[in-house]
Amino acid sequence: MPKFAANLTMLFNEMPFIDRFAAAKAAGFAGVEYLFPYDFDKALLREQLEAHGLTQVLHNLPAGNWAAGERGIAILPERTAEFRDGVFRAIDYAKALDCDQLNCLVGIAPVDADPHELQETLVGNLRFAASTLARENIKLLVEPINTLDIPGFFLNGTEQAVQLIAEVRSNNLFIQYDIYHMQIMEGDLARTMQEYLPQIAHIQLADNPGRHEPGTGEINYPFLFRHLDAIGYRGWIGCEYKPRTTTLEGLSWHAARTFET
């Protein structure tokens, strides 16, 4: 059975963020992930992880002005210095939280931007980040995201991610495979995860449509969990979904282990 991490950005929204670590532990999780730690003091977050025996599975590199709609700056030529500063900030937090993988949200392509210039900027930034993180034994991930939720996002499919990784030419750059996003963009989930398993460092889940808990949509999660076990996936699966009701009700699938049958 895979290792599940609670995504504290999406789950337990009925309580303040800092209280969600205890709730994740109480719900049976051994790990947590969330978008960004940067609004909190490192010591406070570390204290929560240690107090509840949780692993910090993942967080993201700084991704620009999130409230203003930015979803990453790695493709933006004029933001390279900011991107590189963000890499060091993300490492500082990752080392304080014993987190060994960081995701880079690549960004939304500006209207009329030259895609070749965006790609060139992205490759250069990822090459820098992957080598800098490698020195700290931290993996760098990139996540293809569906264009319905984030129109214009620059990385949208698994093949595109594989080609990007080849262009960066780093052995420290991997795929964050979000089942929900890839169901929308390409389907063929089981075969794709099997074919690219060596390049997939992290998986996230939600059902589709609606991005709610498994069992609320079209994705056959009982099959996928057995498939991931069978093909030897040993990473974490981040539960990144909007619970239909409260989080604990939304987690019934996880608590009941109904998918082990």
Ligand SMILES: O=C(O)C(=O)CO
């Ligand atoms: O939006 C998502 O799916 C993410 O995982 C952001 O990191």
